[in-house]
Structures are given as structure tokens and as C-alpha cells.
Amino acid sequence: MGNPQAHVVLFPFPAQGHNSPFLSLATRLHHYRPDLTIALVSTPRHINSIRSSLPSDSRLHFHSLPFCPVDHGLPAGVESTSDLSDAQFITLFKATESLYQAFDDFISSLVSNALDSAPLCIVSDFFLGWTVAVARKHKAFHTTFLTMSAFGGAVLFSLRLNQPHRLTEKDQFPLPEYPEVIIDRSQVAQNILASDGTDEGSQFFKRQLMFLDNTNAVLVNTVEEFEQLGVGMLRKTLKFPIWPIGPPLAHAGQLSSSKSDEETEIMTFLDSQPPASVLYISFGSQNTIQSGQMMQLAQGLEGSGCAFIWVIRPPIGFDPKGEFKEEWLPHGFKHRIKQKHIGLLVHGWASQLKILSHVSIGAFLSHCGWNSILESMFYGVPIAAWPIGAEQFYNSMMVVESGVGIELARGVMDNSVPGKEKVKEVVDLVMGPNAKGMEIRKRAKKCRDVMNKAWNEEGGSSMKSLLEFFKLINI
Template sequence: MGKSQAQVVLFPLPAQGHISPFLSLATQLHHYRPGLSITLVSTPANINSIQSSLPPDPCLHLQSLPFYPVEHGLPAGAESTADVPVAQFITFYKAIESLYPAFDELISSLVSNASDSAPLCIVSDFFCSWTINIAHKHKVFHTSFLTLSAFGGAVFFSLLLNHPHRLTEKDQFPLPEYPEVIIDRSQVSLYILASDGTDEGSQFFKRQHMFLNHTNALWVNTVEEFEPIGLGMLKKTLKFPIWPIGPPLATVAQLSSSKSDEETEIMTFLDSQAPASVLYISFGSQNTIQPGQMMQLAQGLEGSGCAFIWVIRPPIGFDPKGEFKDEWLPHGFKHRIKQKHMGLLVHGWSPQLKILGHISTGAFLSHCGWNSILESMFYGVPIIAWPIGGEQFYNSMMVVESGVGIELARGVMDSSMPMKEKVEEVVDLVMGSNAKGMDIRKRAKECRDVMKKAWNEEGGSSTKSLLEFFKLISI
């Protein structure tokens, strides 16, 4: 790295849903400042994975930091949230803090080799807000990057910091900082419901929020025009610059011209279907549903007669990376949908951006992970919401309130079982030729225009936010 070269160091949480927006961020940083030196740090396995999925890029430096998961009670080789059970997520988050000495040494080296006129900035995931101490130690500008939605992040912080669900026995309650926001208990993850402020999860997030209060600025992976309410909530409680810099752009890996046999099959299936006729179903890179829910969803899909692509994995209670058994689906289901050329079951990874961007895709049945929502809106695809956990419940609230979709189910409890008739009804409502469906599709297309304009180089809101950041740190 040249001594006069401005540098940005990116530190995402080792999780697919967090690393992807950081890689997209790196693409945008390079586009607007080609001479910027960008370094992304992570654990060795994640760095190797990024290197194998992306072509060599001289503008992006990848730096691995030593990590020993077994020392923290994690499975051997567990270097991503995908490698650990949900019950150990907090253990994993805390284990990442062990990277402190190695990251401190890296920043110290970069500062020593830089000239006084070369700005250096650390951009860390909110889950890694402890990096703020290292930034202060070396007098380096620090920006936190919230990969959640603004609304989801604000609600998530309020629940974990205040535990309002413990102050009442009612099923619905307001948030202390935002009394206009009413939360239902069914929208609160079980681990939050069980928390009381003294548990490890509460302590971890309180600590990160405490660190966050000392950052220089916050980037949010959203679009100003899409989330004015959520951004307003964050600005009400956080007293430093908050800049929306979404939506994420496709990474090179997603839009690679090379195709696997499975991807070719997917695109061939889409090419054979009518415009806006296919329902894409995915619960994200880690989530799945109960066996009974899977059965009802399959029956509802078949009853709807709608063409679909379903990214499917074993249900809850079974090895998510294990072999999928036909017994988890209705008898003869796979044979019937194949014979009718009606559905395609995908086991493992899917080219989500390509699917959402295809003319035949008409709606997205999603767990409402924030990346998935932004990607769906980027292509103007309506959402059938089925949030599973975390802030996904609040993203689903946004989907419904903004008019771009309908909630089918909530969570994976037996009480949230969507019967086949409900599946048929909702699929027909969102994708059919009824007035409600037409309104939803119209609104989704309007959101698509908002997303695409955000990075307009002549006044786009996300472009403006990024340029303001460059000006602030003199890049």
C-alpha cells in the first residue's frame, strides 16, 4: 500500500448475510474512489471462501485473522454463523472478539506505514462494534455499518436494551423510545422473550450498543426514500451522522457468467414460464421450517397451481446440511410437480439475484432477511412474508405497511402453522389478477424505481451519502 494512499478497512461479522453487503460496499467505494485502498478482514475460512468465489481484484485486499473456534467451545472449523447452531450464536459473536489483538496489530501496522496526509477509516459491523476502541487508540476514523434495516435495527435495539415485553402481560406493547410502534409478542424471538438483561445475549448487545455510541458515524444498508420512518427512529436515539447507503449491488460471484448444472436447470425452468408467473421461495442461507409447516406449504403450492422454485433444506429437528427425504413432502409431490412442469426444488445454493431479476419471477416467498428484501425490491418483486426470527419480524411489518407484500405466517411455532388453504389464498392474492395483487405489484415496481435512483450519480440519495462521507474524512 502506498504511503499517500487513503485506506478503508472493512470488518464484517463472519456470516453470509453480513459479508455480502460489505463486499457490495467495497464495490461502491472503489467505483467512487478508484484510488482507494480497501482491505476486508475476516477469519481464514471466510477469506478463502471469498477468494474462491471472486476473481482476483487488485483493488480489494483480503486479510485473514487467526481464529480458533474450539478454544471458545465452538465446533472445529466453525468460522461462520452457518457453522454453528442457533443456540450458540451468542457464543460465536463473543468468540469473534478474540480477534481484537490481531486486528489491533493490523491497524497499528497500517497507521505506521501511512503518511500523515493519508486518511484511514475502519468500517465495522455493528456486531463488531468493539473495534471502536482500536480506532480510538490509533486515532482513526470509525464508521459502524448496520446491515439490518433502519426500522429493524431500531426495534431490535429497543427490545434488547429495555425489555418492554417484561413490563406487561399484554400480547401487544409499545416501545419506550418509539411509543407509536406497537409490537406483538409473536413478533419477538424466543431468546429475546426469555432475556432479562442479565443473560449473555443481552449483555453482548448492550456492550456493542455502548461501543456504538462512540463511533464517528453510522452507515445503514438502506435507501432514504424507502425507510424514512426507520431512519428517523435511529436519528432520534443516536447522536452522530447516519447515512443510508443501500441497496446492495450484485457481487461478481452472483452475476458470474459461469453456470453450474443446477443453475442452468433453474434458468431453463424460468425461461420456459410465462412472465411474472413463478413464485420464488427461499428462507435464506440458514433458516428452515417445521416438518408440518413444510407439508402444508407444499400442499398449498400444489393446490394453487402456481409455478414455483423452492430452495429447500431439511426441516427443523434434522441436520440442515443432511440428505433431504421425500417423506417430508406430500406423497408423490416431487413426481407430480415434475410431470406438470410446475415446480423445481433446489437443494443448496441458488442464484437469487438472477432469479429475482428474471422476467418470469412474479413474487418472492421470503423469510424477510434484510438482504433478501432489498434484492427483491431492487427488481420490483412483491413479497409473501414468512419471518422466522430476529429482526425479520420487523422487516415483515415494513413489507406489509409499505404495501409491497402480505404476511403468510410468522415464526416456526406450531401455533403459526399456515394451513394449505391459507397458502393458496395468499399466493393467489399476491400473484393473481385481483385488485389487491395489482396494487401490490404496482407498489413493488415503484420501490424498484426508488432503489435504482438511489445510486444515480446526479443526486441519488445513497450517492449523496457516500460523497458526504468522503468529504468528511477528506478522501
């Protein structure tokens, strides 16, 4: 069962979308190596947030690193991206580099208290690449955990390093390392398009890539059979082991049994609908769209007549945690969908896994965050893609090219507003009894089978990757 003194330290970047993969990894590690001591390290408020989301019998240890947000130009009490605008992200990215000394002290204490032969492995987020220097100092094994898709990561690495979009005026261009991959300018996030390589964002990303060169291995939150191209791209350019260990959940039994009043309302609505008849709409834990886009989306949904659950928050330019105003939707929209029992608006947070696992869900209109893609594929739910930023554009590319979805819109600029007719067309296609929709649903079900087989203990690809990881770090 491995060395009883073995210690694994997990260090996720403080962002909602990064917590789930790291917690899932901790669950996997404990399941297959119950004797491991696993500690999760982060800033105090982020630690408290994660701890409060776990069951009382969790065996995960926690260690807080001292952090004062105002010392770095951040609002008081803000220690994760959930309370920041996109423009402030780079401030938090740079601020995390100040955690070096406190993390070094923590690892030093573990080494001092451990037996000489006790393995120590640090698993850090890609955006905390400086942890590799601490690992080298204390002769610990270092693994980088890529919480994004393999394809999305490979494309972002190339864009940041080479800036191929600045070398041509054409709208489409190949990636230098991967000439078979053609990127459209509309698939490059605005912050990357605006960068010249000397800006803070570019410099931070390049530092992470420099640190990545010194890691021992990379874990990727994906399934090899689902991302053969992306995993192959990473293996072509990164000269150390690449281990896909997705998807992010092992079974529906991981879903919490507790229910809030709002969750009860959601489940009641879903229970009242026919199988595969409801469109689930969510733009993730931090994203939203413009008010004009919101209006067109609502009109298109109503025009389609399709039942839907929409996790909705105020549009861009307004307090994302503020009160939602009905003026952002068509006049009388909320009353009509409630009266006809065809729609439900959810403000704030909803249990996405519970929704996607429900038999009445037929498709997912998603911003294509990687956690959302994997969760959707785990349950065989096809996707109507509306990528907004970062690597979401490349996740959308995969969705379309693998035939498990269709792209509705791209980005949140004024010129990317999908008209209500386009919304109706895509919803009808992905939900309706047409040839293309049926093929999309068929392919999504095949992906569900791939996801489920990945952790088969007798040859599943992710299971094999985890065992190879154990072997290399000697646990």
C-alpha cells in the same frame, strides 16, 4: 480523486448475510475512489470463503486474524454462523471479541507504515463494536456498518435495552423511544422473549450498543426513501451522522455469468414459464421451517396450481446440509410437480439475484432477511412474508405497511403453522389477477424505481450519502 495513501479497513461479522453488504460497499468505494486501498479483515476460513467467491481481478486486499474455534467452545474449523445452530451463535459472538489484540496489531502496522497525513477509516460490523476502541487508540475514523434494516435495527436496539415485553402482560406494547411503533409479542424472537437482561445474549448486545455510542458515524444498508420511518428513528436516538447507502447491488451486470448444471436447470425452467407467473420460495442461507409447516406449504402450493421454484433444505431438527428425504413432502409431490412442469425443488444454494431478475418471477415467498428484501425490491418483486427470527419480523412489518407484500405466517413455533388453505389464499392473492394483488405489484414496481434512483449521480439519496461519507473521512 482523494489521497492516494487513504486506507479503508472493512471488518464484517463472519456470517453469510453480512458478506454481501460489505463486498458491495467495497465495490462502491473502488468505483468512486479508485485510488483507495481497501482491506477486508476476518478469520482465516472466512477470508478464504469470501476470496473464493470474488472474480480473479478483484482489487480487494485481505488480512486474516488468527482464530482457533475450539479455544472458545466452537467445533473445529467453524468460523462463521453458516455451520452453527442458532443456540451456538452467542458462542461465536463472544469468541469474536478475542480478535481484539490481532486487529489492534494490524491497525498499528498500517499506521506505522502510512504517511502522517494518510486518512485511515475502519468500517466495522455492528456486532464487532469493540473495534471502536482500536480506532480511538490509533486516532482512526470509525464507522459502524448496519447491515440490517434501519427500522429493524431501531426496534432491536429498543427491545434489547428496555425489554418492554417484560413490563406488560399485554400482547401488544409500544416501544419507549418510539411510542408510535406498536409491537406484537409474536413479533419478538424467542431468544429475546426468554432473556431477562442478564443472559449472555443480552449482555453482548448491550456491549455493542455501548460501543456504538463512541463511533463517528453509521452507514446503513438501506435506501432513505424506502425506509423514511426507520432512518428517522435511528436519527432520533443516535447522535451522529446516519448515512443510508443501499441497495446492495448497482446493476444486474454484477451477476456472474458462470452456470452450474443446477443453475442451468433453473434458468431453463424459468425461460419456459410466462412472465410474472412463478413464485420463488427461499428462507435464506441458514433458515428452514418445521416438517409440518413444510408439508402444509407444499400442499398449499399444489392446490394453488402456481408455478414455483423452492430452495429447500431439511426441516428444523435435522442436519441442514444432510440428505433431503421425500417423506418431508406429500407423497408423490416431487413426481407430480415435475410431470406437470409447475415446480422445481432446489437443494442447497441458488443464485437468488439471477432468479429474482428473471422476467417470469411474479413474487417471492421470503423469510424477510434484509438482503432478500432489498434484492426483491430492487427488481420490483412483491413479497409473501414468512419471518422466522431476529429483525425479520420488523422487515415483514415494513413489507406489509408499505403495501409491497402480505404476511403468510410468523415464526416457526407449532402454533404458527399456516394451513394449506391459508397458503393457497396468499399465493393466489399475491400472484393472481385480483385488485389487491395488482396494487401490491404496482407498489413493488414503484419501489424498484426508488431503488434504481438512489445511486443517480445527479442527486440520488445513496449517492449523496456516500459523498458525505467521503467528505467526513477526508478521502
